[in-house]
Amino acid sequence: MEAAVADRYDPFAIYDRDILVASDPIEIDAPAMVVWNILTDMPRYGEWNPFCVWAQSTLEMGAPVYMRLVNYANPGSLAPNCEYVCAFEPGRLLSWELPDNEAWPYPARRDQMIDPLGPDKCRYQSTDAFTGPNGIHVMRFCGPWVTRAFNDSARALKARAEAMHRGELA
Numbered sequence: 659m660e661a662a663v664a665d666r667y668d669p670f671a672i673y674d675r676d677i678l679v680a681s682d683p684i685e686i687d688a689p690a691m692v693v694w695n696i697l698t699d700m701p702r703y704g705e706w707n708p709f710c711v712w713a714q715s716t717l718e719m720g721a722p723v724y725m726r727l728v729n730y731a732n733p734g735s736l737a738p739n740c741e742y743v744c745a746f747e748p749g750r751l752l753s754w755e756l757p758d759n760e761a762w763p764y765p766a767r768r769d770q771m772i773d774p775l776g777p778d779k780c781r782y783q784s785t786d787a788f789t790g791p792n793g794i795h796v797m798r799f800c801g802p803w804v805t806r807a808f809n810d811s812a813r814a815l816k817a818r819a820e821a822m823h824r825g826e827l828a
Contacts, residue, residue, distance in 0.1 A: 688823035
């Protein structure tokens with residue numbers, strides 16, 4: 659099991675910590691595939707995710723991921739967002755990114771990582787790397803509230819996965 663954790667994609671080794679937001683790593687008392695199935699069931703995000711309250715995608719490589727995000731910087735409002743799938747490893751890694759472009763020069767990559775810790779336990783963590791020349795400015799502006807949003811989502815994911823694993827939710 660330790661080799662699988664060591665071989666996983668590691669944004670902490672790739673990106674400078676000054677431009678990387680990370681949720682707290684959270685242990686979930688449910689199999690990794692239960693967590694994966696929740697993360698990939700985008701039509702049901704509104705049932706459990708306090709940050710991304712609506713999402714739609716085919717989750718094919720390069721496909722758009724359309725989202726409506728709670729705007730922590732402007733309470734009571736939602737922010738539309740569209741990023742593109744860039745990694746899809748069932749049971750382990752789901753990622754999307756916002757490429758750099760002239761109209762919106764704020765590229766970023768979101769990674770959601772699942773590490774199996776046994777047949778009925780896993781660890782989940784989410785990161786967002788704000789890349790490009792404006793990354794440090796984006797981090798200064800929204801890093802704290804993105805961290806809060808990711809931690810809120812991680813705790814909600816844990817609650818849903820554990821309830822599903824106990825048979826309390828379908």
